[in-house]
Amino acid sequence: MSRLEQMFDVRDQSVIVTGGASGIGRAYAEIMAAGGARVCIFDVDGEGIARTIDEISSTGGGVWGIEVDVADRPAMAEAFDKVADKHGGIDTVYANAGIDPGPGFLTPLGERNPDGAIENIPDAQWDRGIEINLTSVYTTVKNAVRHMKPRGAGKIIVTSSIASEINESIVGTSYMPAKAAVNHFVRHMAMELGAYGIRVNAILPGPFITNIAGGRLRNKEDRAAFEAQSLIGRIGDVEDIKGLALLLASPAGSYMTGSLVVIDGGSLIRMT
Structure with a gap:
């Protein structure tokens, strides 16, 4: 094996990807499986898990899955234990699961959207946005550390967003504070866990074409609003994130460790 191959060697790693049945999470699963890791996908979408397993397995990747809601704490603890038992431990965890919590107060065309106005946001919608985009990261990290700390090693990679650094009017209101809190949590965990050989970092994607928000960035009108923010004239494809994940x-x-790595085609520069 060459020195370059050694630098990026993830063979036989035990890996968990939350929200791994589609989008960015699936990209994480694909690149790790391609590198020879043993990957377990956590997702609430059972059909999506099966489809992803079939497609990754067809390329020779080692992948399996557990249908689980990342907001279900007992189920998450059980799922982590299953992976550790099957793989003999856990090396890398991608805390990736996330949702769009609803519409923003403006449309992509800059018009007021009553459904996204603060006085009209259903409390349950706010709570679910915080639960999945923030609290589930806490749950994921907590369970990862249970298995990593005794081994004195581990990598935790959290999917945040450039929305953590800005205020975005066309995105649901709870999304920005949830992701900003995720950034602080990542840095705090890096401080706490470095002494145990556990590295904690965050990936901050800009706009990527995924299934989030019903895949709205496949819509020409919605996509154009985000393309206008990019310094290179396009939004991200999930293939673009694989190198950073690896x-x-x-x-x-x-x-x-404690790094917040932006990958956004320069969108954040233009918006700030």
């Missing part, structure tokens, strides 16, 4: 899970990223 870096943070491999020896090449061994000196990185």
Whole structure:
């Protein structure tokens, strides 16, 4: 094996990806499986898990899945234990699951959207947005650490968003504070867990074409609003994120912890 291959070697790693049945999470699962890792996908979408397993397995990747809601704490603890028992431990966890909590107060065309106005947001919608986009990260990290700390090693990679750094009027209101809190949590966990050999980093994607918000970025009108923010004239494809995901899970990223790594085609620069 060459020095370059050694730098990015993830063979035989035990990996969990939450929200791994589609979008960015699936991209994480694909690149890790392609590198020889043993990947378990957690997702609430059982059909999506089965489809993803079939397609990754057809390329020779080692992947399986557990249907679980990341907001169900007892079920999450059980799922982590299943992976640890099957793989003999857990090396890398991608805390990726997330949802669009509803419409923003403006449409992509800049018109007021009554459904996204603060006085009209259903409390249950707010609570679910915080539960999935923030609290589930806490649950995921907590369970990962139970298995990593005794081994003295581990990598935790959290999917945040550039929405953590800005206020975005066409995105549901709870999304920005949830992701901002995720950033602080990642840095705090890096401080706490570094002494145990556990690295904690966050990926901050800009707009990517995924199924979030019903896949609205496949819609030409919605996509145009985000393309206008990019310095390179396009929004992200999930293939664009695979290299960064591999870096943070491999020896090449061994000196990185507490990092918030932006991958957005320059959108954040333009918006700020």
